[in-house]
Amino acid sequence: MKRGNVSNNVIRRLPRYLRKLDDLASKGEERISSDKLGRQMGLTPSQIRQDFSCFGEFGQQGYGYNVDFLRQEIGQILGTYRGYSAILVGAGNLGTALIQNFDFIIEGYSFLGAFDVDPAVIGTDVDGFPIYDVKDLDAFVREKKVDIAILTVPRGVAQELTDALVEAGVRAIWNFTNTELEVPEGGPLVESIHFSDSLLVLTYHLAQADDEKKDES
C-alpha cells in the first residue's frame, strides 16, 4: 500500500467505499465492476478508478474488484485494524448513546472508558465500560497515551476540556459539541460532527422545492 498526495475529497470518500463494500459482502457479492460500484454510489467509474489509484492497484482491467480484498485494503488505509485507543469525555445521553448503539466505536478501537463530572455516574459503567472522574483525565491520558478523545460535553465547557486534552497530549479529538474548537498548531487533529449542517442541507432542499412550486402557480 502506498499513500500518495491524497486530496481531502478522496479521504472523505474512503469511509463511504468501506460501508458500501461491507454491504456488498454481507449480501454475498464477491466481485464488482467499477461501473456497477459507480452506479450504486453516484460516482463515475473513472472517478472510482482514480480514487483507488492513489493507493496502488486494486483491480484487474475487465475483472472488476474482489469485494473482500478491496474491503481489507481500504480498511488498512483507514487504519481500522490498528486498535487506536479511545476515551469518551462526557457520559450524558449523547455519549451513552454512542457507546450503546454504535458498535464500530467498540469494535474498531481499544475503548478504555468514559469521564464525567457528575458524582452520580462516576464509578458506574456504560455497557461494562467504567466512568471515571474527569479530575483524573489528565493523568489517564498521559499514562495510557490515549489516541482519540470523543468529546460529548455541553457546549459551554467544550473549549475548557479541549485545552485539558491538548495539555495531556491526546492525538485526536472527535468533536460532538456543535461548536468550533481551538487547538494550537501542531496540536491534536479535530474532526467535528456538525449536526446542524446536515439538517440545514435537508431544509435547503425543502425550501427549494417549495419555491419552485410557488413559481409554477
Added chain:
Amino acid sequence: MKRGNVSNNVIRRLPRYLRKLDDLASKGEERISSDKLGRQMGLTPSQIRQDFSCFGEFGQQGYGYNVDFLRQEIGQILGTYRGYSAILVGAGNLGTALIQNFDFIIEGYSFLGAFDVDPAVIGTDVDGFPIYDVKDLDAFVREKKVDIAILTVPRGVAQELTDALVEAGVRAIWNFTNTELEVPEGGPLVESIHFSDSLLVLTYHLAQADDEKKDES
C-alpha cells in the same frame, strides 16, 4: 434571492458560512472581506465570491460583506426561517440528547414531539415535548403534514420505520441510524449522519502520521 443551478458542494458549504457568520456576529463584527472570510474558513476569496454569486449579489466590491445581511440571506436560502415541522422517531438516549442539547432543532423548526415503542416512556415528555405511541405515527404525520422526521431508532428497525414514514408522506428523513435507508423514487429526501465516516477520517490521519514516522526511522 435567486436559486440557480447550485452544486452539492456549494449547498454543503452554506451551513458552514452560516456558522461562521453567527460566530462573527456574536463577536460584534459588522463587516468582513472575502479575503478575511476565506482565510478563516480555509477557502479562497474567489471561491467565496463564486459560491455567493449563485444566489445574487451580497457584497460591494471593496467594501466586503455586511455580516448581518449575509447571515439573513444565507439563512433565507437555507430555509431556516420557514418553521418546517419536525418529529423525532425513537426517544432513546440519542433522540433525547438531540432534543435536550441541540437548541437549533427546537428553535429553527416547529418541533411537534417524539414517538417511541416503549410503554415506560409513552405519555411522558422530553423537555416539555410529548412522547407518543409509535402506533399513532401514521395518523399524526398525515394530519399534521409533518415535513421532517428525525430517525433515531435502532438499526434493526430503521428500514421498517422508514417505510412507514414514506407511506405516511413525510417530506424528509434525517437519518441517525448509521445504515443506508431505501426510499422509492420521488419519496422523501434522506440526509444521513454517518458517525463512523467522520471517525475513520481521523483514524486515516493517525495511521498516515504513524506510517510516515515508521518510514523515517
